[in-house]
Amino acid sequence: MCRAMKEGIFFLLIKILLAGASSLTGHPNVLLIVVDDLRPALGCYDDTLALTPNIDSLAQQGTIFTRAYAQQALCGPSRTSFLTSRRPETTRLYDVHSYWRKHAGNFTTLPQYFKEHGYHTVSAGKIFHPGIVSNHSDDQPYSWSEPPFHPPTQAHKQDPVCLGHDGKLHTSIYCPVQVEEQPGRSLPDIQTTEFAVAWLEKRAARQELLKETPAEPFFLAVGYHKPHIPLKFPSQFLDMFPISSIPLATNPHLPRGLPPVAWNPWNDLRWRADIAALNVSFPYGPMPDYYARYIRQGYYAATTYTDSLIGDLLDAVNTHFPDTIIAFIGDHGWSLGEHQEWSKFSNFEVATRVPFIISRWRHHKTSPFKGFSSIYPRIKKANVHLVSKNQYHKRYVGEDMKRKHVYKNGVETTLNSIFDFLRSSRLFKSHDFENKSRMYESSKMRLISHDGLVELVDLFPTLVDLAGLPALNTCPQESRLTDTCTEGTSLSPLLHFIWDNTESRAFETTRSPLTSFLGRNKGQDNEDSDKGNAEQYSMIKTMQMDPKQLSGIGMKRAAFSQYPRPGPKPSIHPDSDQPPARDTTIMGYSLRTLRFRYTAWVGFNGSTLTPDWSNVVAQELYDHQVDPLEDHNLISHPHYASASIQLHNQLMQGWRQATSVL
Structure with a gap:
């Protein structure tokens, strides 16, 4: 080949590459933040115990979805589901023992789709579930433009580094630590944040x-492990949650009429040293109150720790890449003593409901974020000491609870160093810093929320649309041979409607309570009408907008979740919390409408992975209008007979019949 021809081909390739790059000019960067086992224990979700200023600042600049649900309350199936926008029935993954590309179909993933459309895709921390679920490679080479980053200290996840009441180190659930004394002198989520921030800084320098x-x-996905167990976090974060201030769950008892198959006996907690030492009876023995407070304290402290790291990440985005779409989700919820349960592994509201926030971020001259890197050096070193049950009652019960702290020798580290930072944050400008419960007073936090039903399978098509990429088609009935499609609904039309009208000042909202944007649900059943449904046109009325502007907005009449069981009663062997698919004999299919949660536990063939709807083992029905905590199973109540039949039929019809488009 002559030199001139070679040069011609070379310059032609350069022209094509530049044309391709130019075609994506103007497309926003995307940041996806996924937090493991995070229920909506956030200030922006009206949790008065939570201290999450950075996530709340993000929420103030976006839209929060207050009724968002995972498709299964287990990490592997949930992540595979929302990263492919396929439901567990399609991915055929109900456990953590198979890879969907080999087991179900060659389904395109969210990062893969962005990569195939010109984005540089990067993963830091836990995005895909590790192991065989993602082919031991985080789905490489399909999903990522460079090798995914996993923090080296994650290898020490189960090391015995947790201080017990005997003064020795154990592998426990409750695990506040001194970071400097840990293997690698760090923790996984710290290392993940450091990598992500450094990557953003290098990217910005290269772009300059x-x-x-x-x-x-770029499409950057950052996954945080905490508050996943063990609850391992810097012990200094306990200072924000004195043990004496930690309440028990408001409904710490078995729901009336709960069928045994629905029970989650929290097997994954029982083998840990601190829980095993409690000698709690199986399967229904309650956690002692004093230790329930420790676990709840640890969960909230771990969440605040993660929030501080997210503050560093968001600060870097604000500094270097202001034109960024930011999505924040939890992969499923977690029970904190509600119904006498702990962990996930169920179809209850606390296990399936997740935080879901999407923001179209714009640059702020003064960053609203105060992260771990600025807070942690200012916190005094605290010596943590876990007390026994008898010591707890002596030290914390009665009037003394108002004054004592859990720290050894009465060491007291106050909140002042934290509040010094928070006072400068616009979010807390006018708040009373002496009373944390008032820091998140609804009337002081301006938020925009959508109270309609949303599912995690909606994430993929939503981000695709917001980025201006070719929209996904709805999956056909049989989609195993369809590589790219969605079993969710894009939230982009709704988000654009909200953003366009808030930016044009068509309305302003100060949340008290959460402002509702309830879309019209066509064909809503009378049995499913409640106060929220009665105001289903409030969005149109409040904004005084032409209904034609709502064209294309999808509204769901139901959200769907499911959970497998190996038998009709709780068991350790086989594990009724995490049964392999081959051991599954019953599947619990759960339907959440605006008013009801209905669950049918039906026979299931673990070999063919198919349900037998003629074999209904048990049913649950909870009326959120009168029982928002799901404490009373009303399936046998004659008043709800008609609703039960109606909801069962709706469940069998599935998700395709549950979405209306305005």
Whole structure:
């Protein structure tokens, strides 16, 4: 080949590449934040115990979805589901023992789709579930433009580093630690944040050098492990949650009429040293109150720790990449003593409901974020000491609870160093810092929320649309041979409607309570009408908008979740919390409408992975209008006979019949 021809081909390739890069100019960068086992224990979700200023600042600049649900309350199936926008029935993954590309179909993932459309995709921390679920590779080479980052200290996840009441180190659930004394002198989520921030800084520096070349947009996914158990976090974060201030769950008892198959006996907690030492009877023995407070304290402290790290990440985004779409989700919920249960592994509201926030971020001259890197050096070193039950009652019960702390030798580290930072944050400008419960007073936090039903399978099509990429088609009935499609609904039309009208000042809202944007649900059953449904046109009325502007907005009449069981009663062997698919004999299919949660436990063939709807083992029905905590199973109540039949039929019809488009 002559030199001139070679040069011609070379310059032609350069022209094609630049044209491709130019075609993506103007497409926003995307940041996806996934937090493991995070229920909506956030200030922006009206949790008065939570201290999450950075996530709340993000929520103030976006839209929060107050009724968002995972498709299964287990990490592997949930993540595979929302990263492919396919439901567990399609991915055929109900456990953590198979890879969907080999087991179900060659389904395109969320990051893969962005990569195939010109984005540079990067993973830090836990995005895909590790192990065989993602082919021991985080779905490489399909999903990521560079090798995914996993923090080296995650290898020490189960090390015995947790201080017990005997003064020795154990593998426990409750595990506040001194970071400097840990293997690697760090913790996984700290390392993940450091990597992500450094990556953003390098990316910004490179972009500055090549500013004349169209910038390739990025899709950065950052996954945080905490508050997943063990609850291992810097012990200094306990200071924000004195043990004496930690309440028990408001409904710490078995629901009336609960069928045994629905029970989650929290097997994954029982083998840990601190829980095993309590000698709690199986399967229904309650956690002692004093230790229930420790676990709840640890969960909230771990969440605040993660929030501080997210503050560092968001600060870097605000500094370097202001034109960014940011999505924040939990992969499923977690029970904190409600119904006498702990962990996930169920179809209850606390296990399936998740935080879901989407923000179209714009640059702030003064960053609203105060992260771990600025807070942690200012916190005094605290010596943590876990007390026994008898010591707890002596030390914390009665009037003394108002004054004592859990720290050894009465060491007291106050909140002042934290509040010094928070006072400068716009979010807390006018709040009373001496009373944390007032820091998140609804009337002081301006939020925009959508109270309609949303599912995690909606994430994929929503981000695709917001990024301006080719929209996904709805999956056909049999979609195993369809690589790219969605079993969710894009929230983009709704988000654009809200954003366009808030930015044009068509309305302003100060949340008290959460402002509702309830879309019209066509064909809503009378049995499912409640106060929220009675105001289903409030969005149109409040904004005084032409209904034609709502065209294309999808509204769901139901959200769907499910959970497998190996038998009709709780068991350790086989594990009724995490049964392998081959051991599954019953599947619990759960339907959440605006008013009801209905669950049918039906026979299931673990070999063919198919349900037998003629074999209904048990049913649950909870009326959220009168029982929002799901404490009373009303399936046998004659008043609800008609609703039960109606909801069962709706459940069998499935998700395709549950979405209306305005």
